[in-house]
Amino acid sequence: MRWHTTNYKHHDHETGVPVNRGWWLDDLPRLILACRLFGHRPVVDGYGPHKRGLDARRWVVCDRCGVRPDPHGNLDPDEWAIGEPYTEPIWKDGPSARFVTSFRKAMPQVPHHVPSPPGAWPARPTGSISGQMILGRHHGLLHIGLDIGAAGDEDTLAFRISINPLFWFSVQTEGFGQWLQRRLIPTGYETRQIGVLLDGWQLHWKLWARQGHWSRDQPKWWEGSVNLDLAERLFGPKRYAYTNAAGPELAWVHLPEGDSYQVQLRLKRERFGRPKSRRPAMSWSVEWESDRPIPVRHRHDGKSGGITSAAVAVADDAVTNNLWVTAACAQISATVAEQRTRYDYRPKAAEEGDNR
Incomplete structure (x- = not known):
């Protein structure tokens, strides 16, 4: 029997997760009492x-x-x-x-598919149990699930339970539970899942669903979801909607390093809210597009990775005073400068200066 663990927190650098540890118990002897007796x-x-x-x-x-x-x-x-x-x-x-x-x-000339009899039963069959424990924040609000692996799966059984933001716990077996596996999935190679997941206001369920596979022909009770958000059921889901307000306009974006890029700007009226709501949130945004990428970081091949289009927010006063072009260019320059700082990017000498 062998036991070992690993600390995933050191690898993922997660915040709000004080504990994230995986563990394994290998070469555990299997009891198989009925087979030993009969x-x-x-x-x-x-x-x-x-x-x-x-x-x-x-x-x-x-x-x-x-x-x-x-x-x-x-x-x-x-x-x-x-x-x-x-x-x-x-x-x-x-x-x-x-x-x-x-x-x-x-005898390499003998094909591998030539029939041959089975050997002896193993005297000491073994299996393994592994799992993971997370303390702190994770995805979803509540999750309870059981996977029953098919004959070709690495995991025979897998169970998990989580309550966010308290803990997330999972355990998997290899070899242990094969009697149940052969009773429930005697043929085929599709893992079956049973469980419920509460994510936000959405309740998902799986009752004998096939892992990683969905078909419109399968019974509806196998898996599905229901929305528990009463406001969404009455007024619809929150969505963004955009309408053209002005543009296109050509302008130049000047960056702190000295390089400049010509962009095309379009002013959009932005609406965020539910379709049947009478008080949606209204704001302004400007979509911009450049004829050549604006570099923000170095790529592995030695070239510069850049962006050619995005959107920035502008204030109501800028639109009212017809200064939305100037405000958008300033916001684009600030956004690009922030990304260059994040990726520690410095333009080459050939890219510096006014490219006009």
Whole structure:
């Protein structure tokens, strides 16, 4: 048995998270008491329908504990179906994995898919348990979930629970829980998920949903969400809306380092609020676009990484006094200067000066 941990906080430099640690327990002995008392229950496992042109493999596994012989064998898909009991004898002194590997190396002309019997059952099957503990802020408000891995997954079972901003805890097993896995997912290679997630005012649920896979043909009760925000249900979600107010106008942006860039400006009236709300937040913004990138940082290839378009906010007084072009150029210059300071960028001598 081996135990080790790692401190993820040192790698991620997270703020508001005093503890973020992962842990592993490897080479844990599996009890498999029923199999030790009554013996293993060998069945045929594998993948692929046996049709012309399609790849298929068959091997032996214990239907009760999920342990495979060593080696697990290479059966003929023409003769053995997945889930069928394996009725041939499995000898304690059967071919070992070292023997099969040595034989294939000595006889490279023998194809790997040639049928071969399974070896002996492992005398001391082991598994592992791992997990992660986070204390502090994280994503979501409340989350409880259980994943049941398929036969090809690294994790057999995975459980997680979190309450933001208190803690986030997860635990995964490898090998442990294979009896439940084989009862619930006897065939296929799709992990199933069960859980609920409360993120803001949105409640998400998964009831036997397929991990990383969604189809419009699947039952609706597998996964879904409901909005608990009463204001959003009555007045609609908050959204931004823009209308053209003036422009386009050409202007020059002068940066503190001495370089200048011509930009095209468009004044926009910005509305933020719910569609049915009578009091949305109104403001002004200016969209700008440059014919060539304004460099703000050095790239790995030695060139300068820059921006060609963005938007900045301008005050109501600037629009009222028809000074929105001047205000927008000043705001663009300040924004670019701030980014250059953040990335420690200094323009080259060829880029300095007035480029007009």
